[in-house]
Amino acid sequence: DQQVKQNSPSLSVQEGRISILNCDYTNSMFDYFLWYKKYPAEGPTFLISISSIKDKNEDGRFTVFLNKSAKHLSLHIVPSQPGDSAVYFCAASEGFLGSGTYKYIFGTGTRLKVLA
Amino acid sequence: EAGVAQSPRYKIIEKRQSVAFWCNPISGHATLYWYQQILGQGPKLLIQFQNNGVVDDSQLPKDRFSAERLKGVDSTLKIQPAKLEDSAVYLCASSLGTGGRNSPLHFGNGTRLTVT
Numbered sequence: 001d002q003q004v005k006q007n008s009p010s011l012s013v014q015e016g017r018i019s020i021l022n023c024d025y026t027n028s029m030f031d032y033f034l035w036y037k038k039y040p041a042e043g044p045t046f047l048i049s050i051s052s053i054k055d056k057n058e059d060g061r062f063t064v065f066l067n068k069s070a071k072h073l074s075l076h077i078v079p080s081q082p083g084d085s086a087v088y089f090c091a092a093s094e095g096f097l098g099s100g101t102y103k104y105i106f107g108t109g110t111r112l113k114v115l116a
Numbered sequence: 117e118a119g120v121a122q123s124p125r126y127k128i129i130e131k132r133q134s135v136a137f138w139c140n141p142i143s144g145h146a147t148l149y150w151y152q153q154i155l156g157q158g159p160k161l162l163i164q165f166q167n168n169g170v171v172d173d174s175q176l177p178k179d180r181f182s183a184e185r186l187k188g189v190d191s192t193l194k195i196q197p198a199k200l201e202d203s204a205v206y207l208c209a210s211s212l213g214t215g216g217r218n219s220p221l222h223f224g225n226g227t228r229l230t231v232t
Contacts (some may be wrong), residue, residue, distance in 0.1 A: 004158070034220055039144055043120070043223030044159070089158055091221075095194035101147065101171045101214040104221060 003027045004092050006107035019077040021110050023090035026071065032093035032102070035064060035075045038109070039088045041100050044089055048075070080114045087111045118142065121222035122208050128230045134196035137227045141210030147171075148185055149208040149221060150193050157164070159207055165191065168212060198231045205229070 005024045013019045021035075031052040036044035050057040050073065051065045057064050063076045077084055087109045095100045121140040129135050141148050147166050151159035162181065165175040167188040176183070180199070185191040195202055205226040213219040 006158075036223075041225070043122075043209075043225045044221075046220040046222065049220055101164070101166055102219075103164065103172055104149070105161070105163060106151075108156070108158045 001106075003030075004090060004105050004107040006088075006090060006110050008110050009060040009108070010111040010113070012113045013080045015082055016079045017115065019075075019080045019084065019112055021088050021090075021112065023073045023075075023107055024071060025073075025092050026091075027092070027094060029094050030092035031095065031114075032106075033064070033066060033073050034079070034087045034091045034093070034104070035062075036091060037084075038089065041095075047088075059090050068110060079114075080112075082114050082116050083115050084111060120208055120210055120222055122206075122224035122227055124133065124227055125225065126228050126230075126232065129198055130229050131200055135198055135229060136192050136194045137206050137208075137229075139191045139193070139208030139224060141191070141208070142212075142222055145210035145212050145222070146188075147211045147214055147219075148191050149209040149211075150183055150191070151209065153205045153207055153226070154202070162193070170200040195229075198229075200231050203229055203231045 008104045009021040034049040036045040066073045089109045090107045091104045133159045150162045153159045162176045164171045165185040168185045183193045195203045209221040209223045211219045
């Protein structure tokens with residue numbers, strides 16, 4: 001049962017244009033969402049996050065939008081640059097009841113290619 | 117701040133052999149995670165430690181996989197005996213707190229395991 005889904009395995013965008021990466025989730029108990037970027041032969045790098053009490057978080061060229069009613073989040077990159085070419089994973093966090101700890105569940109990733 | 121250190125970077129073994137991976141988290145990070153990432157998939161949590169106690173090992177194949185985190189710092193993940201389907205990248209991550217808001221995961225570069 002895939003609780004976090006990224007339905008687009010790949011995306012190509014022209015340099016300077018907007019990249020939009022999408023993620024859907026099924027578990028309404030998720031309360032914290034993150035985006036990670038992964039280059040080949042490296043571990044995922046934290047990019048941006050959003051709490052379930054917000055609907056938007058912005059950091060420079062990166063903005064994450066959360067639509068809780070649709071159980072959908074998206075990452076917008078504006079303007080896209082060739083260095084943004086990587087695999088992007090969304091992740092969702094759920095607290096373990098009573099333990100104070102959280103578990104993170106990852107999507108399958110979207111490979112973004114920014115064309116110069 | 118130094119990142120999460122993992123070794124070795126690559127390992128090739130034959131099926132039924134054993135292998136061990138080592139992880140040194142970011143200094144001061146209480147929570148340590150081992151993820152398995154099979155090609156084309158997102159990272160899947162194998163085991164999560166808080167300090168030196170196990171928080172979640174529900175997806176760890178305990179008949180062949182074991183992990184420990186001595187003194188709440190370094191951790192080792194062992195596979196014995198290995199199967200072909202264990203071929204994957206094994207990622208170690210750590211977080212400052214117990215996860216959740218304002219406590220994203222920081223990943224190491226992973227160990228790529230090939231079982232022949």
